[in-house]
Amino acid sequence: MKALVKEKPEAGLVLADVPMPETGPNDVLIKTLRTGICGTDLHIRAWDGWAQENIAAPRIIGHEFVGEVVEVGGSVNTQDVAVGNLVSGEGHLVCGHCRNCQAGRRHLCRNTVGLGVGRDGAFAEYLVLPASNVWVHRNPSALDLDVAAIFDPFGNAVHTALSFDLVGEDVLITGAGPIGVMAAAVAKHAGARKVAITDVSPYRLDLARSVGVDLAINVAESSVAEAQTKLGLREGFDVGLEMSGRPEALREMLANMTNGGRIAMLGLPSEDFAIDFGRLVTSMITLKGIYGREMFETWYQMSVLLEGGLDLSPVITGRYGYREFDAAFDEAAGGRCGKIILDWSTEK
Template sequence: MRALVKTRPGPGLEMIDVPEPTPGPREVKIRVLRAGLCGTDLHLHDWDPWAAETVRTPMILGHEFSGIVAEVGPDVTDVEVGQLVSGEGHIVCGRCRNCRAGRRHLCINTQGIGVNRDGAFAEHVVIPASNVWVQPEDFDPDLAAVFDPLGNATHTTLSFPLAGEDVVVTGAGPIGVMAVAIARHVGARYVAVTDLSGERLALARAAGADICVNPAEGDLRQAMRALGMREGFDIGLEMSGAPPAVASMIDHMNHGGRIAMLGLPKEPYPVDWGKVITHMITIKGIYGREMYDTWYAMSSMLSTSRALRDAVTSVITHRFPATEWQTAFDTARSGQCGKVVMDWS
């Protein structure tokens, strides 16, 4: 089968033929239809220090995907051949303290599909049956392919009650835009978004943002005045990993404000802990999805809101056949886009 492989340490990838995987007793083999590009894939392509420390080559990349079940192992009873599915990209051990307590997203032995084991940039991928999420028969495979980042957005956005609250989202990448749509869906009063990309701010505005701020041209204080806000933001959703964005968010939070942080920084940076303490701000780190409460939440929201489905789908701005993978990577790296999806069908 065709697969996009990190064949050796160093920058770059290769599209090569590899043997088709075979599912184990409790595993499922999926014929990949769509696969989304993530920032993690760019790190792995470029072979930065994190990639060099984490990945053992050869490795098939890719962890955002949808596909059709092609084969199930003999011990699989709840997944059937022919079903359209998405996949949870974090495989947990089931034995550590958090797993045994039902907090699987906190597993200390988590392995990532496309990072620690072969992933979905291929015609077929094998994952544990417990990681398979079955979609409705008529579900859009493009939308099913972005359930991984949608789960990140859902986990982050629903970390704190949002109804009637004023929300600021820093970073209007695909996950930030999805967070805007979710905040609007669950009843936030105002949603403000910051980003340096005009294209991405336009996506956020279309997804339901009340006001969009380019920090090179304005600031959150001006946004608050424009919205008629007399106090700071109640909820902050940090999606950028950019130190100036984090500092600005903290500066504009109300006393008792709550911040959920998903964006990964490139390196450590200082935080005004005096303001965090004196303003009694709660900061919560977010990684991945709660398994599987987040999956139930996003499926339920999408099933009840056409507006939310349209907003999430609008995040997919570019689609390429898998054979044009290099163009897909270049587009994703440009930042002048939303989500990039490759077609493996």
């Protein structure tokens, strides 16, 4: 089969012929239909410092996907997942034995292995995944395959946005990348009163406007404090969703929260940085770290949001056949885009 492989410890990727993966008794074999390119994949392609520390070449990369089940292992309960099901997959594979796993808090497993990072991933014509990591789309005829392919990052957005009650609240989102824009769409759909988002990219701010944010702020030109005035806020934002990993973004968010405000932080900083802990303490602000998705409550929430009319189509801005992966990765790395999709169902 064809697969997109980090073949050597150097920059670049190769579309290679590789053996079909073996299906174990608790696994399912999935024919890949669509995949989404993630920032992690860009790091691996560039072979930057993070990739050098976390990837053992050769490795089939990728973790955002949708596909069709073509084989199930002998121990798999076919009432849960069966041949012919349209599925996506939870890309965090957990140990099942640590305290958090045994308590049902699998998203907190300290032994997590990442699909496409610690084991071969989804950028291939077929992949094998434990049945326990498979999410079956129960209403496939109503689901766009491109949207199904990005359930993994959509889950990051949902997990972050729904960490706190949003109904009637004023929400500040820092970082208008694809996940930040999806979080903005979720916040509006979930009943937030006002949603503001910040970035320095005019393209991404326009993308955020397309999903209905109340205010898109170019922080190279104006401040969040000025945004409060434009929105008619008197005491600051109630909920903050930090998606950028930028020190200045979190600092400005803290400075513009109301007393008792709540912040969910998904953005991963590249280095340590200082914040105003005095402000955090005296204003009694909650700061919560977010990583991945809750298994599988977030997945249920994603499906329900889409069934309820949430539209993610504006976030998907590029579509390529898998053989055009270089062009797809170049567009994704350029920053003037939303989510980029690779189609594995054709020979284009």
